Amino acid sequence: MDYAVSSDALKGKVILVTGAGAGIGKQAALSYAERGATVILLGRTVKKLEQTYDEIEAAGYPQPAIIPLDMKGATKQNYLDMADTIEGQFGRLDGVLHNASLLGVISPFDQIGEDTYDDIMQVNVKAQFLMTQAILPLLHKSDDARIVFTSSTVGHSGRAFWGTYAMSKFATEGMMQVLADELSDTHIRVNAINPGATRTAMRAKAYPAEDTDLLKTPLDIMPLYLYLMSPESKDVNGQCIDAQPKK
Numbered sequence: 001m002d003y004a005v006s007s008d009a010l011k012g013k014v015i016l017v018t019g020a021g022a023g024i025g026k027q028a029a030l031s032y033a034e035r036g037a038t039v040i041l042l043g044r045t046v047k048k049l050e051q052t053y054d055e056i057e058a059a060g061y062p063q064p065a066i067i068p069l070d071m072k073g074a075t076k077q078n079y080l081d082m083a084d085t086i087e088g089q090f091g092r093l094d095g096v097l098h099n100a101s102l103l104g105v106i107s108p109f110d111q112i113g114e115d116t117y118d119d120i121m122q123v124n125v126k127a128q129f130l131m132t133q134a135i136l137p138l139l140h141k142s143d144d145a146r147i148v149f150t151s152s153t154v155g156h157s158g159r160a161f162w163g164t165y166a167m168s169k170f171a172t173e174g175m176m177q178v179l180a181d182e183l184s185d186t187h188i189r190v191n192a193i194n195p196g197a198t199r200t201a202m203r204a205k206a207y208p209a210e211d212t213d214l215l216k217t218p219l220d221i222m223p224l225y226l227y228l229m230s231p232e233s234k235d236v237n238g239q240c241i242d243a244q245p246k247k
């Protein structure tokens with residue numbers, strides 16, 4: 001499928017990107033800004049968010065905003081406050097890329113610690129649930145909005161040792177499908193992306209011995225990220241789509 005979008009496909013849009021300080025989220029923020037969006041950069045490490053901010057400013061793209069937030073400790077009230085801040089500054093939201101995630105440890109099922117389970121479910125599932133609830137009113141204020149979740153191959157096909165991460169991605173796909181169905185008669189489209197093996201810190205943690213030169217970069221997989229955030233995808237809803245063709 002051709003995911004090409006025009007150079008100003010996201011002009012005037014306000015898009016929230018979680019985990020915008022590194023990896024795929026950073027690249028998505030840069031690519032959305034390059035196509036004309038005002039991006040709201042959310043993440044837990046302010047220094048990294050500032051770096052993304054500076055790169056966007058230096059390139060002359062629309063001025064972004066930063067929301068520092070650790071999704072591990074954030075409460076429902078934090079997300080409601082965040083939504084208030086966005087409403088005060090922008091009045092609406094045209095898109096969210098739920099990208100931030102924790103991998104945890106690759107380990108046998110019976111060795112998964114309760115703390116690890118709780119942390120991963122908190123960041124990968126509950127935080128996205130609370131954030132989505134808080135920003136839904138803002139997405140309804142847009143005339144054409146997008147919610148894009150991030151899954152994984154292990155989010156629809158379980159694999160030994162991928163433990164809580166895999167379970168969290170199944171939950172992510174479930175949340176995406178429920179929302180997509182519920183919002184199908186609105187102007188909000190809800191989908192998920194399976195990035196596939198991509199050269200980032202998370203991938204290096206999961207596969208420390210592999211040759212990273214063989215991997216796609218975050219920039220390589222951006223066509224799908226742009227397409228699902230753009231008006232071109234208005235007929236796509238409730239799908240998890242691979243950003244890389246299957247080999």
Ligand code: NDP
Binds near residue numbers: 099100
């Ligand atoms: P990285 O680990 O490189 O980046 C993850 C981002 O999430 C970082 O910006 C990180 O912030 C942020 N983050 C983590 N925990 C929190 C938290 N508690 N609060 C706020 N932000 C947080 O991962 P990738 O770029 O590789 O992954 C992006 C998405 O793609 C994830 O959902 C991942 O599951 C998915 N994915 C990736 C694949 C790959 O091969 N890379 C394959 C399949 C799916 P900080 O930098 O401050 O730690």
